[in-house]
Amino acid sequence: MAGAVHAWRDRLSGHFIGGEWVPGGNGRSYPNRSPWSGEVLGEVAAGDAEDAERAIAAAHEAFGGWARALPAERQMIFLRAADVVEGRRDEILAALAAETGCGRHFGAVQVGFTLNLLRQAAQLAYRPAGELLPSDIEGTRAMAVRRPVGVTGAIAPWNASLTLAGRAIVGPLALGNTVVLKPSEESPYTGGALWAEIFQEAGLPAGALNVVTHAPGEANGVGDAMLVSPLVKRINFTGSTATGRRLAEKAGRHLKRVVLQLSGQNPLIVAADADLDYAVDAAVYGAFVHQGQVCMCARRVYVERPLAGAFMERFAARAAALPTGDPSDPATVVGPVINEWALALLDRRVKEAIGLGARVLAGGEPVPPCYPATVLTDVPDDAEIAQSETFGPVVVVEVVDSAEQAVARANRSDLGLAASIITGDSARGLRLAARLEAGIVHVNDQPVNDEPQMPFGGLKDSGWGRFGLGFAAEEFCELQWITVRDDARSFPF
Numbered sequence: 001m002a003g004a005v006h007a008w009r010d011r012l013s014g015h016f017i018g019g020e021w022v023p024g025g026n027g028r029s030y031p032n033r034s035p036w037s038g039e040v041l042g043e044v045a046a047g048d049a050e051d052a053e054r055a056i057a058a059a060h061e062a063f064g065g066w067a068r069a070l071p072a073e074r075q076m077i078f079l080r081a082a083d084v085v086e087g088r089r090d091e092i093l094a095a096l097a098a099e100t101g102c103g104r105h106f107g108a109v110q111v112g113f114t115l116n117l118l119r120q121a122a123q124l125a126y127r128p129a130g131e132l133l134p135s136d137i138e139g140t141r142a143m144a145v146r147r148p149v150g151v152t153g154a155i156a157p158w159n160a161s162l163t164l165a166g167r168a169i170v171g172p173l174a175l176g177n178t179v180v181l182k183p184s185e186e187s188p189y190t191g192g193a194l195w196a197e198i199f200q201e202a203g204l205p206a207g208a209l210n211v212v213t214h215a216p217g218e219a220n221g222v223g224d225a226m227l228v229s230p231l232v233k234r235i236n237f238t239g240s241t242a243t244g245r246r247l248a249e250k251a252g253r254h255l256k257r258v259v260l261q262l263s264g265q266n267p268l269i270v271a272a273d274a275d276l277d278y279a280v281d282a283a284v285y286g287a288f289v290h291q292g293q294v295c296m297c298a299r300r301v302y303v304e305r306p307l308a309g310a311f312m313e314r315f316a317a318r319a320a321a322l323p324t325g326d327p328s329d330p331a332t333v334v335g336p337v338i339n340e341w342a343l344a345l346l347d348r349r350v351k352e353a354i355g356l357g358a359r360v361l362a363g364g365e366p367v368p369p370c371y372p373a374t375v376l377t378d379v380p381d382d383a384e385i386a387q388s389e390t391f392g393p394v395v396v397v398e399v400v401d402s403a404e405q406a407v408a409r410a411n412r413s414d415l416g417l418a419a420s421i422i423t424g425d426s427a428r429g430l431r432l433a434a435r436l437e438a439g440i441v442h443v444n445d446q447p448v449n450d451e452p453q454m455p456f457g458g459l460k461d462s463g464w465g466r467f468g469l470g471f472a473a474e475e476f477c478e479l480q481w482i483t484v485r486d487d488a489r490s491f492p493f
Contacts, residue, residue: 014045015213016196018058019206025050030215032188035101035336035369036327044188046215052180052225055210059151059178060231062207067148067176069205071125078174081202082118085111092162092194097327099190100161101336101369104327106290110162117166117452120469121174127473133481141484146477148176149233153226155219155247157239158184158338159293159391161191163450164238169195169209171472172234178208180232182222186338188213227251234258234476238295240389241415241461259465259475261457263389264295264417266447267410269432270311271403272304273424279307280314282422283395286446288322288373291334292393296418296440296448299389301397302406308399312377315397316361319373336369337392346371346392353383361397389415403432411437416459418447438462 014021024045031040045051085092089111096102096110130145154168161184169179183192192211199209214222226232227250236259237247244262251258268286270279286298303311327335337343347366353376354360363374374394379386386396400406403421410419419438423429429443439458442449450456455466465475 015047015051015055016193016200016209016211017051017055017207018062018210019200022054024048025054028215030185032099034098035186035338036098039098041098042189044185044215045213046218047212048214048218048221049225051212052182052222053229055180055212056151056225056229056231058207059180059210062205063148063150063178066173066178066205066208069176074125074174074176075122077199077202077204078118078122078170081198081204082115082122084198084201085114085118088198092190094328095190095194096162097335100158100187101327101338102161102290103332103335104330105333106160106294109289110160113163113450113452114166117163117170117469120452121170124171124174124469124472135483137489139485139487139489143482145480145482146175146473147480148172149476149478150177151229151232152177152179152476153223153232153235154179154181155223155226155235155237155239156181156183156187156191158186158191159290159295161187162194165191165195167452167456167467168236168238171467171469172236172476173199173204173208174469175472175476177234177476179210180226181209181211182219182226183211183213185214185216185219223247224250227254227256232256236465236467236475237261241463244463245461257475259457259467260463261295261465261467262417262461262463263415264297264458264462265299265387265389265413265415266296266418266420266438267406267436268298268301268419268446269403269406269410269421269423270301270303270307271421271423271425271428272306274307274422275424276307276310276314279311279422280318282420282446283315284318284322286420286448287395288319288334288393289448291337291371291373292395293338293391294448295389296450298395298420298447300386300410301395302400302403302409303397304403304406305399305401312361312375312397316375319375319395320362322373324367324370324372334370334373334393337371340369342392343368343371346390346394349383349385349388349390350374350376350394353379353385356380356383358383358396363393387413403428404435407432407435411435414461417462418442418449418458420445420447439466
């Protein structure tokens with residue numbers, strides 16, 4: 001990560017506002033530490049509401065010019081941005097490993113998604129901006145026209161820092177909006193400053209993208225500035241349900257629309273007719289990719305009884321053998337969790353479940369800064385790990401009498417982000433999918449999937465609205481009804 005680290009250090013601590021790296025107004029900073037080594041990767045500006053307000057003003061000033069940019073101009077910026085990412089692939093992978101503990105497997109997923117995102121976004125400039133509508137008033141031509149809303153606030157998490165920050169900003173930008181991005185304090189470079197570098201090199205006009213960072217525990221200053229500013233027309237947020245609920249409550253007071261992608265307690269159902277080896281492979285990947293720190297990861301595996309014994313034996317053995325350690329080692333599957341608080345939470349919830357009667361089939365003991373791939377069974381419903389999203393490499397396996405029972409058990413959760421079903425009968429899988437209360441269901445795959453053009457989002461307490469370039473216009477454009485007449489209309493009085 002040498003180049004990326006030094007680039008960040010050379011700027012010391014500052015925000016990206018109006019196309020320039022500028023110092024924070026309060027002069028404060030905090031150390032950005034690697035979750036694996038503890039090394040200080042750079043000093044990061046500890047921004048506040050005043051910095052956010054400056055960024056909002058810059059985005060507002062840039063909006064008119066960017067919204068009126070010719071389609072070809074916008075298209076080339078996104079294509080050049082993809083070329084920048086491609087050219088910096090190795091550096092970006094190293095940065096993801098150093099800053100967020102992301103190993104090569106999930107790092108490659110992030111870079112691949114980002115390239116597809118940017119190249120697909122390039123065509124949004126040529127998508128129809130509206131449609132003609134039939135009118136019953138003779139001589140009237142009517143149309144519904146989509147237009148960019150203006151300044152969009154983007155609040156992105158650390159766990160898939162490159163892709164989730166990209167998803168938060170690229171769709172709105174491609175539609176002609178300008179953006180203020182607030183990355184997580186855990187990923188200020190790969191989820192923030194790196195995107196500023198990419199788009200600056202690609203030629204995005206100054207002010208179209210702005211990045212404001214903040215210290216741990218100080219997100220409210222920047223977030224609240226976005227919420228209260230009348231210049232910010234939309235906000236998108238990816239993160240926990242608890243934080244999303246608080247943000248939505250505040251946004252409601254300002255009648256501000258938000259897109260929320262929140263927590264998941266994602267089920268993976270293994271039917272009795274599933275191919276055993278494939279089911280185990282899918283479950284291992286779906287539960288433990290990026291050490292379970294992906295919102296879509298399988299948190300609960302339901303196995304029909306005839307297959308349960310063989311599945312649990314093989315699944316636990318595979319989990320116990322996963323290489324754990326340095327995320328920069330290409331062989332590592334389970335790297336460090338993001339911080340000491342996350343490690344302590346995992347340890348506490350696993351120990352609580354064991355105290356309530358759960359059995360450990362694999363893992364179960366922290367190896368700081370890592371937590372090994374852990375498989376639990378016989379977990380009682382009142383255990384925290386059975387109720388809340390536990391962001392780490394821990395999965396609960398439950399034996400069920402039927403796949404239909406598994407669907408009923410899964411639907412008891414307040415969360416409904418993603419789900420998957422492994423079965424030898426894909427038609428049955430589709431019938432079960434239709435009954436699952438989840439925004440995303442994959443039949444004969446595991447739940448960790450995303451593509452830029454897909455409608456990504458959940459049901460119930462997993463959020464509302466949809467990310468995805470094919471659906472971005474519904475979230476980040478205003479729809480205006482316009483009529484025009486060439487001749488005068490007659491009126492009754």
